[in-house]
Amino acid sequence: MIGRPLILTTLVVAVLAVAALFVVPRLGGATAEASDLNLEAQPRLGASDAPVQIVVFEDYLCPACGQFAETVFPRLEREFVETGDAALYHKNFVVIGPESERVAHVGECVFREDEAAFWEFKRVAYRSQEGLNERRALDLVSEYLPGVDAEAVRTCAAEDLALEAVRSDVGTAQALGLRGTPSVLVDGSEVTATYAAVRTAVEAALAAR
Template identity: 30%
Template structure:
């Protein structure tokens, strides 16, 4: 079955909507040595309790962009994933400027822990940070998120541990480490269940790793899938195809 086939099956189960297929293949962009790109810090955040037409649960997930943006980009990520860091630094800033800030796209950040032993604990840290700042200081989450990717080592996964994520949380302005620790201790099971739901939705869409994306036109009920750290031009073309479907 071709790369879009799994989405066709998922869409049929949910709403019977149409599917727009992008060019096949998995793309991973090579690092640009000396790149001056900065991580994207969005200006618009919101929370939602809805489940989208594609079946993505939004409660507790970081969301950037306008609530009524016509195109959703569901982004499955892992803090231990080097290609996710590539996307965050090389591609997401341009998507943010050209599509999120203009009201055309909202991005929903979903967990897909699959790289190493600390992938799941890192996802729990992230979800608990968002839980504590979403209503009062949502930009603080983004600075935490950026710092977590900045900590990523080129030498493997051993950098990711309790000490590292505790330090990042402690050092991020407007993030209360004690409140985050309380969330991890008292809501950890519920948070892990929400991460399992992210994994299940991603796998149902045919994703097998990170970064993975589903682009969904909410009004037309049309979706397409991308896998890997594609360059900005590929994302721009895919967004416009979905938006104009």
């Protein structure tokens, strides 16, 4: 006989099971060994031997990355990089579409030419995010990065010279099971991409030393 206690028990089990399906995958963030991230080949702000490594996976066409670049990134740079506590690394994760990869590729081409110019490129690219594509990104290089050989960047973009760097970043992101951009790793452990969460993780990493 199907009694109400059985039905109630079934209901509770079902609700808990469904709740667990949503909660459990979000409990543990991704973690990576420093060697998996290939940090020495990435654009870096701060000293390579800084005590804490912050890695940000981004897609230039992702509006949330634009927000992050505008509001969170400058604070991290000011409060942790300039103080020597942390180094910030950039990695690409293509989530929006094919044009994301083309723009990321232009970024890698700029990085090949000049690391400091890369960070300037990233800044202006996010400010020009609306309608951003490969052609526009190359125009930004000519317009805003006077110290960079724009012709060399164009050649690099046309001949896919830095595509491997983009694809390797994306491969790393996929292997880590990252779900979107921006994704932030502090010393190899994924944290929520907010200023507060990154600060907490960086301070914990510093305190653990």
